[in-house]
Structure formats: structure tokens, C-alpha cells
Amino acid sequence: MADTGTAPGQQTSVFVDFATSPAQYKHWRLDIDGRVARLSLDVQEDQPLVPGYELKLNSYDLGVDIELYDAVQRLRFEHPEVGAVIVTSAKDRVFCAGANIKMLGQSGHGFKVNFCKFTNETRSSMEDASAYSGQTYICAINGPAAGGGYELALACDHILLIDDGSSTVSLPELPLLAVLPGTGGLTRLVDKRGVRHDHADFLCTTSEGIRGNRALEWRLVDQISPRSAFDQAVVDRASETAQKSDRPTSARGIELTPLKRHINGDQVRYENVTIDLDRELGVANILVAGPTEAPPGDLAGIHAAGDKFWPLALARQLDDAILHLRLNETEAGTWVFRTQGDNSLVAAFDDALLQHASDWLVREIILYLKRTLKRLDVSSRSLVTLIEPGSCFTGTLLELALAADRCYMLGGNFEDDHSFPDATVRLTGMNFGPLPMVNGITRLEGRFLGRPEAIDAIREKTGTGLDAQAALDLGLVTFIPDDIDWADEVRLALEERASFSPDALTGMEASLRFGGPETMESKIFGRLSAWQNWIFQRPNASGEQGALRLYGTGAKTHFDKGRV
Amino acid sequence: MTVEHSNIDYSERIPNNVGLAGNRRLQRALESWQPNYIKWWQDLGPDGSTGFDVYLRTAISVERDGWANFGFVKMPDYRWGIFLAKPDLDRKIAFGDHLGEPAWQEVPGEYRAPLRRLIVTQGDTEPASVEQQRHLGVTCPSLYDLRNLFQINVEEGRHLWAMVYLLHAYFGRDGREEAEMLLERHSGDADKPRILGAFNEPTPDWLSYYMFTYFTDRDGKFQLAALAESAFDPLARTCQFMLTEEAHHMFVGETGIMRVVQRTCEVMEEVRSDDSKAVREGGAIDLETLQKYINLHYSVSVDLFGQEISSNAATYFNSGLKGRYLESRLDDDHRLTDSLWPVHLVIDGSIVLQDRPALNAVNERLRDDYIKDSQRGVDRWNAVLDSHGVEFRFTLPHRFFNRNIGTSAGISVTPQGAVIPEAEWNAKRGDWLPTGTDQAFIGALMNRVTEPGKIAAWIAPPVRGIDGKPWDYEYVRFN
Known part of the structure; x- marks a missing residue:
């Protein structure tokens, strides 16, 4: 049983099963149209993995991410014809608010780390598909993308942001929660997207994020499109991308049957x-x-x-x-x-x-x-x-x-x-x-x-x-x-x-295991995770009066101002 | 020799009490913004009204008599001023974590982002309603009403100015960008809609307009009242002054509906029937249809208060950014760290009233105040019915009727507050909310009446006019 949390009155352990299939998905919808697949996030608020929080605004927990991982795997094996995958939200005017904060607040340290590691691995596997499988991920951000929501986009090969005057991409973890964006966001900004570190600094300290033109100029996204032209732009981009894929158009996939365990x-x-x-x-x-x-x-x-x-x-x-x-x-x-x-x-x-x-x-x-x-x-x-x-x-x-x-x-x-x-x-x-x-x-x-x-x-x-x-x-x-x-x-x-x-x-x-060179991936699993796990443990984040615990109560965190 | 920086007399062109003439940074910002604003007004302000002389009230100071200076003005030349209520130099923060500390004259860096967000969200509603109402001039029921429409439009414009002033004066480059965006988003625009849903709905006719000014502007009143408590003093003082004008907007809504009810009662007497068909044939709006419009506009406005349990609201309150209605008159600790508030929630499909942490329930508390306040006009409309011996009574629907935000979104609740199956609700929808036929009927009533002393048949004339003038005064000259 996974020890998920330590908050009083909360269930503290739950058996986590990673087996699922599209018919069982609660939070994602997988649609295939010829060479293009569409993964739509539509999180059911009242279906958290562990009781104690609501998955508002398309925020996710491990349960949501297990489905994403399953979908990524199945697309690779069951759908050889798919050359491009659109990741988007099925909800109107909200893309994804990232990992659920109440969930993180009530979770024990070990569970948080496990959760982050798994989500990181899933995002790496999306990048692996874009790079080596001929299955390229395209993110269609059709509403605010905050924290892990934007990090999900960062794991895609191409990011399209709706330019509606209000939708932003943001990494508000530091100002709001006193932790880091824990799913590779910081590393991907600078290493993958070549965002200037001063621009990245501004983004990561501005809770409401950056929209439209500036997001494009700063390389936070690859393309912006007005609301009325957005859907078409997404489809166009996906079709073009799929054309370039070396995956066969007429091969038959193989079914990933339920594991016998x-x-x-x-x-x-x-x-x-x-x-x-x-x-x-x-x-x-x-x-x-x-x-x-x-x-x-x-x-x-x-x-x-x-x-x-x-x-x-x-x-x-x-x-x-x-x-x-x-x-x-x-x-x-x-x-x-x-x-x-x-x-x-x-x-x-x-x-x-x-x-x-x-x-x-x-x-x-x-x-x-x-x-x-x-x-x-x-x-x-x-x-x-x-x-x-x-x-x-x-x-x-x-x-x-x-x-x-x-x-x-x-x-x-x-x-x-x-x-x-x-x-x-x-x-x-x-x-x-x-x-x-x-x-x-x-x-x-x-x-x-x-x-x-x-x-x-x-x-x-x-x-x-x-x-x-x-x-x-x-x-x-x-x-x-x-x-x-x-x-x-x-x-x-x-x-x-x-x-x-x-x-x-x-x-x-x-x-000791990873001597030699660094890659973006090794930095995410090494440096970024180590920093994050240190910060998670510090009272400023997870003490009784820490920002993670107090988030949502309205109470203010009084930080220990000593730099360590 | 002194160099003259500018030939523009700012206090004349932009009446203000914020020392605009001596603030070059602000001048520069507003100068570049103003042409865009005028262009926006020409493009999306009241349709075809540029040449009209309108008898308008212009605020030129915050003194007792300063806010109400009447005279004929062409609207593009209206002097949109910037006014903050008089400062209280010893003002202390009245709630939250900073209770008792001196109010902020500058934006604390820590709260820069959320404060900007609050101001932008409020500011976005002001031009939105001007856009929503821009075609109403074509179907005005009288010159008096047309003038009131324009008065509200220019004041919403001034409220936009007020918010833009704050963005320009206190939020640097990002503030200027946000100010530009306020003119780039448009009500109902497919690409760049206004931020809040209710401000993207059309206001197609004058009945909807009165309902909007009564119910939706009343949301504005409560939002402004909550911001008028803000620890950020310039925001608080701006909102205090805006509240004076907002009260007039709600007066237009309340008396507008009252005059419609009055006229309906008269027609009911003329045709000696309370049958809606007979009332409609008599040229008035039947009471059932009025009730449906109340149901619609009330429920859409109740949504504007947001989630019942809100962590943002809690943070805003605790940080001192946004207080409660009449915060200083409330008798409690003004911190809400340990107190509870009874909240209506939908849990597992049933409506329940539960005590929740008061800090997370400040949205709901504001909604409670709004509901109480909304009832007052309904009582006055019912008094008109009573005076004509009509037994029908208007009611506000249940707070969970027709909601799209909060725990009741997706639940089918009747106006009386019963949870029923969705199919049943949909079948009865036309009994509760305006149908296409109702809207077409109202639309057909909307004919332009602009002769002084004349008024459309579906509404009674007002009891009195503006600024001591008779109601049939020529308030708008079309030239």
C-alpha cells in the first residue's frame, strides 16, 4: 500500500494500480482520426485517487497521470498509423491547472516524490515518442495552463497557445506555493526551448503568467492563434506533422492486453x-x-x-x-x-x-x-x-x-x-x-x-x-x-x-550511477528533483505553517528568511 | 526660462483629483492610451450617437456638489475624469493579516500580481456593458430613457478610466499592457471575449437592459464595495467614488422595471384581464414574462460571485486585497481565522447548508448580501402590484436555479429550490426562462420613440425627470 499522506483524518494509504485502458479512463478521452490522435483532458472533479480533495480546473493527481501514461503507451503500440498526437483540454476556457495542490498538501513526502517521478517519466516518454517513434506531440493550449499544465505542454514538441487576451502559460509554484515546478518545467524552459534565463526568471515569479505575443516572443510557446482560428490551426499543424512521420499508414497495431498479475x-x-x-x-x-x-x-x-x-x-x-x-x-x-x-x-x-x-x-x-x-x-x-x-x-x-x-x-x-x-x-x-x-x-x-x-x-x-x-x-x-x-x-x-x-x-x-555527461533528462531526474525534494522537506513549504499546507486557507506563510 | 512641457490643460480635459498635471509619467501613459480609448468609443460605444447633444452629468470634483454637473455634451467630448474619494490620512487596514497596519499608498510587491488581476477583472466589466448596450439607442422608449442609457454608458467609460488610471499609475509596464488589453477584448468577441461570462451575453432589448442594470450592475456594486475596503488605498478610494455612480445605474434598472410593471397593471385594468395573452394584446408585457426575465438575469448575476468555497477569495481577504461588504460595520474579529459561515452547497446531489471556514466562504457571504439586497427592489415592484389590487407576486428564484458556477453547476434545480431530473428541468425550462417566442415578443415591442413627451406603450413615464427638469424635457438633441 502506498503511504499517501500524513494529514490528520485523511486516509493514509491506498493501493495504487497502474493498469487501465481507454474504456476505463475517467479523466482523458482518446480520439483517433486517421493519422492524428487527440488526447483531451476532462478531469472528473469528484474522482480523486485518494479522498480529501477535488480535482478542480482540470488539475491532476496520480490517477489522472496513470491514464495519460497508458494512453501514451497504447498510442505507440496499438496505433502505428498515428503520426501526431494533440494534447488539449475538453473543458471550455481551461487547459490544465497542474498538479492538485490540496492533494500535494495532504500527501506525505514519499508519495509526493513518487508522484513527481512518475509524472516526469511520463513526460519523458512523450518526448521519447516525438524524438524516436515518429509520433509527435502537439499541445493545444485552449485556456489557462498553470504549473504542471504548462509543464505538460513543455513536454510536447510544439506548443500552440490560444490568443484570446486572457489565456496564459504560467509556472506559479514559487510565488504561490514556495516550491518548484516539479515536472521538468524549469529545465525544459532553458535547455529544451532556449528561453533566456532572465525571461524564465520573470515567468516563474509571476503567478498569473504570460499570454499571447509575449509568450511567443519569449519562446514560451511556438505559435499563437486567435480563438476563431485556433481549432483549425491545431488540426493543420497536426496534419502537417503527421505527414512527416515515418510510421506506416496502413499497418495494424498490436493490442496491449491486460497484464496478468x-x-x-x-x-x-x-x-x-x-x-x-x-x-x-x-x-x-x-x-x-x-x-x-x-x-x-x-x-x-x-x-x-x-x-x-x-x-x-x-x-x-x-x-x-x-x-x-x-x-x-x-x-x-x-x-x-x-x-x-x-x-x-x-x-x-x-x-x-x-x-x-x-x-x-x-x-x-x-x-x-x-x-x-x-x-x-x-x-x-x-x-x-x-x-x-x-x-x-x-x-x-x-x-x-x-x-x-x-x-x-x-x-x-x-x-x-x-x-x-x-x-x-x-x-x-x-x-x-x-x-x-x-x-x-x-x-x-x-x-x-x-x-x-x-x-x-x-x-x-x-x-x-x-x-x-x-x-x-x-x-x-x-x-x-x-x-x-x-x-x-x-x-x-x-x-x-x-x-x-x-x-x-x-x-x-x-x-554514483550517472557518471559522465548530463542531458536534460538527467538534470530533471537529478538536479531538479533533488532541489525540489529538499524544498519539499523544508518548513517554508511543508511545515505546519508552510505554504503548501496553508494554500487555499487564505492564511499567510511567514517564511524563515535565512538563506541556506 | 522655463520650458513648457505640454500645452494640454489636463485638469480641463481630464478632470481629476490625482495631480495629473504634475505627473509626467502618468500623462504620457494616458496620452497614448486616450486615442485608443476614443477610437474604441467611436467603434463600439453607443451606435450612431457621435453628433448628439446629450444632457449629461459630469463629475468634476469629489466635493459635495462636484459629482453632478449637468449640461449638454457631445459624448466623444465627455470629460472622463479620474476621481478618488477624499483621502483619510490615518486610514488603517480593516481586516485580514494586516489588520491595524496603515493602508498602502503603493502596491506591495508581494501583492502586485493578485491586485492587478482584481483590477483587470473589475475593469474588464466596465467597457463590456457599453459594448453590450451599444444598439439599444435605436429602440429607446423615450428621450428620458435614451439619456439615462447614455449617462450610464459614459459612466461605465469613466469607470474604465478609473481602473486604467490605477494600472498606469501603479503597475508599470505590465499595467499599461493590461490597460491596452481592456480595449482589445470585446463583449461576445469570438477571438478575444470579455473575461466574465455574463459580460459576453447580448443585451438585446430594453427589458433585458433594465434587468441587467438592476441585477448585474448590482453585482458590480458588491464587488466595488468589497474592493472599497481594500488595503491598497488608491483602489479603495477609486471604488468608493464609483459606488456613487453605480447606485444611479441600479436606480435606472429598478425604476425601469417598476415603470414596466406599472404599465402592465394599467393595461390589465384596461383590458379587465390578467390573462397574459390579453395583456400582450393590450401592448404590455405580461407578469409571467417579467418573472422569467427576473429568473434569467438574477441567476446569471448570482453566478458572478464565483465558487461557494474559494481559496482565491480566502487569500484575497487574508492579504487585505478585498474585504467583505461594509467590512468596518461588521462586528467580528475581521480576521476570520477560526470562524465559520453557513454555506449552501450541493453535496451528492442534495442541497445542504453547512458551516465552512469563514475565510473560504467570503464569496458566498458577499452573495448572501447580494441576495438580500436584490429582494428590496422585488418588494417595491410587488408594492406596485399590490396598489393595483393584483395578486401576482414576483419572487427571486432559488440561489441554485440555472447556475453554471459552483457546486450546483450541472444540477437541475427549480426556481423553488427542488432538485429534479435534468429531463424534467429541460421540459419545464420554457415556464421559467424566456423562450424564443418571449424574446421575439419583447423584440417586437421595441420601437424607437424620440418625440419629447411621448413614450412607448409598454412602459409608464417616470415620476420625475433629471436634475429638476420635467420628464418630457428634450434630454437628447439629435441635431
Whole structure:
């Protein structure tokens, strides 16, 4: 259960389920017209995820954003024909007022952070679609867009603002709430849109925002249009954009069928992923099953397999597992990954993906694997990978080991159990480019910063089964205890991990995982989130007399004026 | 040798008590704005009225007799002045977090954005009503009424000036931009409509006009009264002076409807029937139709007070930006941090009265005051009915009837306050609100009468004229 809040009298925990489908949407409407899709926000005020607040003025909570994420995913897989997506509001004269303030005010810190992380990931996934999927997002701002509302627009490729003399774009978080726009707004203004920092400063301190011409001149939007011509301008822009898409016009999408997930006490079971929770130790043991048969021989076979195609099935299950553990199992601080299967079969699937990478569906699957692994990287959990006989840490799955803060590989075999041959790991083309982290480089590049020769040496071993010693020599694993030491080494590592401060671990891991360059995405998940989470914790924002708590009551916040 | 900065005599052209002649920054701002304003007046002010000589009241000072100087004026030459009520040098803030502190003579940086928003929202309504009423001159029932229409129009124009003055004088470049936008948005404009919904609805006939000036201008009265309490002293003093003029607008509405009722009673006597068909055939407006117009204009105006529970309203009050009606006469702590106020709400489809934090309920409290105040004119119209021995009585519909804002939006409530299924409400809509047929009937009555001493058949003449003149005085000369 997600611990959502601490306000007196409020329900403090709720089970958050990320599974939904368009037929179940309460807050979004998805319409498809040929090459153009339209996502219309029409938030039901009286349908919040957790009781205690009303979703006025198209403001959103996690429930609203879960639907958005689902829609973005389905558009990619179920609608190959769609080349442009319009994001707009179905309400008259209001676009979106951003994240609901009452919800933030009553939520506990952990829930707020989880909420922000998920919304950030969803916006990144929209940008990923615009950049790599040929599905470009266009925002049609048909009324005031405040805070997270404007940040939603910023995640789109093109922003059209209605020029009606009153609709503005604004980021009023700082003046009104004493926090930051937490969904990438600040970073996207300067990094993505090239807004001058002095102009951005003015915008972010002016609660009512900026409209019309000035918004255009300052690059806050890409286009303005009078009310009477607005709808046409949106449609024109979307059609033009869709024309440029490389997505096929007549291909058939594949259906994302409901995920089969069984939760039974301490076990969560999907088809290819099983989670066993050790609540006492604070560990989630995650076992990933490799494929059990060879991939389809051709592209048509992959399409026919649809969401049963192993890499896609895996991505969906892993994605849901990560989200579930993050929200609903906050005290499982260490995630321990194991795999089970045949290295050759995993390699065969990787090869199939790479061979057909230009196909729209295969491209989507690779992009989805990329995003899922990114979600893993930015999770605030200690990641440990255990490589044992019978495992299949090959290619895509080897990324789990490379992502981990620690990776243990059994040297040799278990003395009293020879069911499987000695463990080996294997590299495939998937390890050298298609699956970068949020900082734009591969996990191997991040591991060997400034040492291209180390990566070259590893690349030479592509396709070869590497035993523990070889893996250690190449720098792919951390330690290779043998059978005598294995159980104790692993136990001690996990117990020690559990004894540390979770906060300090999160900070340390996040700092160490992303060496090397920065990207807009890494800045959003790193710097911006860190600042925001610090501000969230400070009394000026969330103390009893803090701005978040007092917002809406009319009472005035008296800030501690000391600069820290 | 002194250099003369300007040959314009500002106190003559723009009567004012804000030291305009000595404030070059303000002069420059207003000079560039004024041509646009005159152009707006020519384009969207009273239709075809440029050459008329109109017997108008012009405010030239805030002294006792200064606000009412009568004389014939061509409207584009009307001297739109800028007046603030006399300053009270010791004025203290009367409510909210800053209670007891000296009133602000400058805008505190902290409240710059919300204050500007309040002023722009208020200012936007002033030219809006001029735009809404611009074609009414063509169908005026008498010269007296035509003159009153023009008087209200120029005063709404002056109120716009007053708000523009504040924007120019206290809000820098953004204020000037907002002032320009006040002339760029237009009532009912497809591209740039006015900010508030009610100000984008047409005022197609004189009955609607009287209803508007009675009910919708009364919203203005309460908004101005709440702003007249503001800790920002120039805003407070501006609104205090505007209230004097606003009272006249409501007088036009109240007496206008009263004269319609009077005429209807007379016709009922003439045709010896209270049947609406007979009354209509007798050339007057039947009481049922009048009630429907009351229902419409009252419900639209009640919407203007906003959400029942409002965090913006709470912030405005606590910050000292906008008070309650007659704040200083209220007997409480003027902070509202711990007090409650009973609020009508729709919860799970039922109407309930619940105590809510008073700070969040200040909108609702203003609406309560408005409802009470609106009843007074209704009582006077009923007194006319009573004096003619007519049993029919006008009533105000329930506060949740025909609402689009607040917890009752989307709920179907009868004028009596019963929640009923939407289909049933829609079926009865024509019994409660003007139908197309009603509007066509009213429209057909609207014929221009401009001969002194003559008046349209559907309305009685006023009891007295303007400024001691008889009612049949030639108040407008068409030249």
C-alpha cells in the first residue's frame, strides 16, 4: 500500500494500480482520426485517487497521470498509423491547472516524490515518442495552463497557445506555493526551448503568467492563434506533422492486453517476473524468466506474437513491477535481481530485435526496453544483481547487472547442486547503444568513463559465454565469491545494506550511477528533483505553517528568511 | 526660462483629483492610451450617437456638489475624469493579516500580481456593458430613457478610466499592457471575449437592459464595495467614488422595471384581464414574462460571485486585497481565522447548508448580501402590484436555479429550490426562462420613440425627470 499522506483524518494509504485502458479512463478521452490522435483532458472533479480533495480546473493527481501514461503507451503500440498526437483540454476556457495542490498538501513526502517521478517519466516518454517513434506531440493550449499544465505542454514538441487576451502559460509554484515546478518545467524552459534565463526568471515569479505575443516572443510557446482560428490551426499543424512521420499508414497495431498479475501476500507473480518480498530484511527478490523458445523466424511472426513476444512481455511486466514496488512497497529498500533461462535464447531474441530494428513495432519494443531500464536506474532503491548457475544475463538482461549498484557472480558452481552448468554472461549488440541511460550514454560507457579501450575489449567478446573470472576481468561484475563464501557474502551485503539510512543510500546511489555527461533528462531526474525534494522537506513549504499546507486557507506563510 | 512641457490643460480635459498635471509619467501613459480609448468609443460605444447633444452629468470634483454637473455634451467630448474619494490620512487596514497596519499608498510587491488581476477583472466589466448596450439607442422608449442609457454608458467609460488610471499609475509596464488589453477584448468577441461570462451575453432589448442594470450592475456594486475596503488605498478610494455612480445605474434598472410593471397593471385594468395573452394584446408585457426575465438575469448575476468555497477569495481577504461588504460595520474579529459561515452547497446531489471556514466562504457571504439586497427592489415592484389590487407576486428564484458556477453547476434545480431530473428541468425550462417566442415578443415591442413627451406603450413615464427638469424635457438633441 502506498503511504499517501500524513494529514490528520485523511486516509493514509491506498493501493495504487497502474493498469487501465481507454474504456476505463475517467479523466482523458482518446480520439483517433486517421493519422492524428487527440488526447483531451476532462478531469472528473469528484474522482480523486485518494479522498480529501477535488480535482478542480482540470488539475491532476496520480490517477489522472496513470491514464495519460497508458494512453501514451497504447498510442505507440496499438496505433502505428498515428503520426501526431494533440494534447488539449475538453473543458471550455481551461487547459490544465497542474498538479492538485490540496492533494500535494495532504500527501506525505514519499508519495509526493513518487508522484513527481512518475509524472516526469511520463513526460519523458512523450518526448521519447516525438524524438524516436515518429509520433509527435502537439499541445493545444485552449485556456489557462498553470504549473504542471504548462509543464505538460513543455513536454510536447510544439506548443500552440490560444490568443484570446486572457489565456496564459504560467509556472506559479514559487510565488504561490514556495516550491518548484516539479515536472521538468524549469529545465525544459532553458535547455529544451532556449528561453533566456532572465525571461524564465520573470515567468516563474509571476503567478498569473504570460499570454499571447509575449509568450511567443519569449519562446514560451511556438505559435499563437486567435480563438476563431485556433481549432483549425491545431488540426493543420497536426496534419502537417503527421505527414512527416515515418510510421506506416496502413499497418495494424498490436493490442496491449491486460497484464496478468497475481498478488498473494508476499509474492507478486507475472508470467516472466516473480517478486518475493522479504519484509523483515526489506528486500524484494525479483526473478526474471528468460524465453523458453526461440523467437519467431521473421517479422510477421513477431507481429503475430504481439504482446506475447517475449521482449515486449518482459518490458511490460518489469515496468509494472517497478511501479508497483515503488508505490506500494516503499520499505523494500533493496531490489535483488536474478534471472533464469537460456543465454542462447535471450541472445536470439536480441538478435531478432536488432535485425528488424527499423520496423515500427520492433523499434517500439526496443524503445520500451530502454525506458523501462531507465525507470530502473532512477528508482530510489539499492539494486543488487546475483548471477548464479541457470541464469541468463545476456544482452538486454545483462543490463540489469550493469545497472546494479553491486553485482555478485558465483565463481564456479554450487558444490551440492549441479543442476546447471557454471554461470556465464554474454554480451549482445543491445549492450552497445540501443539502451542508453537518462544521461545519454550506455551503462557500459558509464561504467568505463574515459576508457574506450575497456569497452573495445568487452565488445570483442560479444557473443561469447563469459565465466565469472572472465566477467570479473572485463569489469562486468563486482565480486565472484565461490560456493563456500557465496551465501554469507550475499547475506552480509544485504543485511548491511538494510542497516544504512535509506536517505543517504538514495543520494549516494543516484550520485554514483550517472557518471559522465548530463542531458536534460538527467538534470530533471537529478538536479531538479533533488532541489525540489529538499524544498519539499523544508518548513517554508511543508511545515505546519508552510505554504503548501496553508494554500487555499487564505492564511499567510511567514517564511524563515535565512538563506541556506 | 522655463520650458513648457505640454500645452494640454489636463485638469480641463481630464478632470481629476490625482495631480495629473504634475505627473509626467502618468500623462504620457494616458496620452497614448486616450486615442485608443476614443477610437474604441467611436467603434463600439453607443451606435450612431457621435453628433448628439446629450444632457449629461459630469463629475468634476469629489466635493459635495462636484459629482453632478449637468449640461449638454457631445459624448466623444465627455470629460472622463479620474476621481478618488477624499483621502483619510490615518486610514488603517480593516481586516485580514494586516489588520491595524496603515493602508498602502503603493502596491506591495508581494501583492502586485493578485491586485492587478482584481483590477483587470473589475475593469474588464466596465467597457463590456457599453459594448453590450451599444444598439439599444435605436429602440429607446423615450428621450428620458435614451439619456439615462447614455449617462450610464459614459459612466461605465469613466469607470474604465478609473481602473486604467490605477494600472498606469501603479503597475508599470505590465499595467499599461493590461490597460491596452481592456480595449482589445470585446463583449461576445469570438477571438478575444470579455473575461466574465455574463459580460459576453447580448443585451438585446430594453427589458433585458433594465434587468441587467438592476441585477448585474448590482453585482458590480458588491464587488466595488468589497474592493472599497481594500488595503491598497488608491483602489479603495477609486471604488468608493464609483459606488456613487453605480447606485444611479441600479436606480435606472429598478425604476425601469417598476415603470414596466406599472404599465402592465394599467393595461390589465384596461383590458379587465390578467390573462397574459390579453395583456400582450393590450401592448404590455405580461407578469409571467417579467418573472422569467427576473429568473434569467438574477441567476446569471448570482453566478458572478464565483465558487461557494474559494481559496482565491480566502487569500484575497487574508492579504487585505478585498474585504467583505461594509467590512468596518461588521462586528467580528475581521480576521476570520477560526470562524465559520453557513454555506449552501450541493453535496451528492442534495442541497445542504453547512458551516465552512469563514475565510473560504467570503464569496458566498458577499452573495448572501447580494441576495438580500436584490429582494428590496422585488418588494417595491410587488408594492406596485399590490396598489393595483393584483395578486401576482414576483419572487427571486432559488440561489441554485440555472447556475453554471459552483457546486450546483450541472444540477437541475427549480426556481423553488427542488432538485429534479435534468429531463424534467429541460421540459419545464420554457415556464421559467424566456423562450424564443418571449424574446421575439419583447423584440417586437421595441420601437424607437424620440418625440419629447411621448413614450412607448409598454412602459409608464417616470415620476420625475433629471436634475429638476420635467420628464418630457428634450434630454437628447439629435441635431
